[in-house]
Amino acid sequence: MTTINEMHQIFNLQKIQYDRAQPMTYEERVTVLNQIEALIRDNIPELITALQADFGQRDPLQILSADLTGPLATIAYIKKHLRKWILPAKQRSGLMALTGTKQYVYNEPLGVVGIMSPFNAPIDLALDPAVEAIAAGNRVMVKISEYTPKTAALVQKLSQQYLNEKNFAVVTGEADIAAQFSALDWDKLVFTGGSETGKKVLSAAAPNLTPVVLELGGKNPAVVLPDANKQMTAAKIARSRSGNSGQICLDTDYVLLPTDQLDEYVGLITAQLAQVFPTYINNSEYSAIINDRSYDRILGMLTEARQRGTRLITINPNNELVPDVKRRLIPLTLAINPDRDLQIARNEIFGPILSIFTYDSLDEAIAFINSHENR
Structure with missing residues (x-):
């Protein structure tokens, strides 16, 4: 040193x-x-x-x-x-x-x-x-x-x-x-x-x-248009967010989806992530969280969202005992329409959480991004 x-x-x-x-x-x-x-x-x-x-x-x-x-x-x-x-x-x-x-x-x-x-x-x-x-x-x-x-x-x-x-x-x-x-x-x-x-x-x-x-870093959004190729879009979002367990500043921090396509995309993203990471423990391709402080911060975000009634979808196809504090492993989690005052909506997540918001018109999506914290 x-x-x-x-x-x-x-x-x-x-x-x-x-x-x-x-x-x-x-x-x-x-x-x-x-x-x-x-x-x-x-x-x-x-x-x-x-x-x-x-x-x-x-x-x-x-x-x-x-x-x-x-x-x-x-x-x-x-x-x-x-x-x-x-x-x-x-x-x-x-x-x-x-x-x-x-x-x-x-x-x-x-x-x-x-x-x-x-x-x-x-x-x-x-x-x-x-x-x-x-x-x-x-x-x-x-x-x-x-x-x-x-x-x-x-x-x-x-x-x-x-x-x-x-x-x-x-x-x-x-x-x-x-x-x-x-x-x-x-x-x-x-x-x-x-x-x-x-x-x-x-x-x-x-x-x-x-x-x-x-x-x-910052709050990097991805806007999915109604006529997008769903399979390709879901694969790109899933693979982008899962890289290094979301610990990449250029990752997609949150996604804006057409309201009537939400459930279909949730299914596609879940299936894609389950295919890429069928297991987490002892899987050399899945990154751990860098340290205990970051691990606790990310779990704190999930706990706050859960207590506020946010719909959370944990992608854990093998039903492993994760989160794992010893190995600092947190499963990939989708947070659906979290309240705007929650940490996962206000702060850069920098972890394996993907917030998904819905919109009914492109103008609404643009207005959402412009009013959102971006750093």
Whole structure:
């Protein structure tokens, strides 16, 4: 685990190493990109194992696709185009051309970039923006979510083996390290995560007037039109919501269905999910909830909805003893027309619950979305 003092030392080292007048050359940037690529390719089984250990149960194929292939694809694309990107771009001079004046745009690096990645895709959302920043000539420091400590520790260890801290470094630690990390005098700070934490990051960065990029979750709706292909639509909704047990910020958070098609879609979605996940316990393809706090939060949402009389449909085809607190497994649950003041209607769910609302006209559906909390 990184101490606050060690974090400051690495930050100061990168600040000293960065020189705006002499940014990293094309060759130096490609070298760092190759080192990150080797870090991933050489250690795919170890990275998958670490993430599975942090979750307790998670689909290895999902880890491969969601966490490891993205940075590799980005590196390949960047190396294909980087030489051209770093060249000055000639611009039209307008009337100034009559004087023989030529105009060029020079793309200059910013300096030292901080990146904070979330637990649901801790490697991808750390390394993907990192390779882009490095390609632009910046130095990079990464803080991986404390909710995935084994993954964070492994990526830190590997980065120390494959890279030089003056170019790229990983820091680990709990919330106190994250708070100090976001308060450093970055040239740019990138954060991916929840809205409430995003507010804290933005507040910590404000005294330094740090440019901040926030990639936050929210209430992502899906509107199903009356003439939609029902089988295909139900399959897409079911598979989207079940990925990583709903712990994906771009998942469908709630669905709007035509009132007269509700029961048919409920049957189709239930059948689709039962086919994809006939069992939950010891099913490596079904992800556990990341930690006890998140598990309790999701169960609290379901308990509140149940107490208020919400129609809840638990999809448990094998009649297993779930929710399972020891394994942090919660079955996929449909919540039909929950009251607007319930947590599952107001807050981002980020778990295996799909709220379904009905509408009678498209204008009504649009008005519902516009009046709904979206972050």
